Amino acid sequence: MKIFVQIAGLIEGDAVHGEREIEMKNGATVQDVLKRGDKEFGFKKKYFKLLLKQGRLPTILLNGDRLDLPEGYTQKLADGEKLSVLLPFSGG
Numbered sequence: 001m002k003i004f005v006q007i008a009g010l011i012e013g014d015a016v017h018g019e020r021e022i023e024m025k026n027g028a029t030v031q032d033v034l035k036r037g038d039k040e041f042g043f044k045k046k047y048f049k050l051l052l053k054q055g056r057l058p059t060i061l062l063n064g065d066r067l068d069l070p071e072g073y074t075q076k077l078a079d080g081e082k083l084s085v086l087l088p089f090s091g092g
Contacts, residue, residue, distance in 0.1 A: 001026055001079035003033055005040070009058070009087020011047045016087065018043075024077065030060060031073040033083055051087070059086040
C-alpha cells in the first residue's frame with residue numbers, strides 16, 4: 001500500500017522538510033512508517049529515529065486529523081492515506 005508522508009519542523013536545530021510516497025505492507029502502523037522514514041527520505045541524519053527517541057511528542061496528522069500520542073503510533077494505516085509529521089518550532 002502507498003502512504004503519502006510529509007515532515008516539517010526542527011530537530012536538533014536542523015530545519016527538516018520533505019514529502020514522499022512510501023510503499024508499506026498492508027497493516028502497517030504509524031510507528032512502522034516512522035521507523036522507515038530516514039531511509040525513504042534519504043536523510044543523512046536519522047531524524048525519524050531521533051523523533052521516536054526524544055521526550056517531546058510531535059504533532060501527527062492522519063488525513064488532516066490529529067492523532068493522540070503515544071497511542072496514535074499504533075494506528076493502522078490504509079492505502080492512500082496521508083501522514084503529516086509536524087515538529088515543534090521554538091523562538092520568538
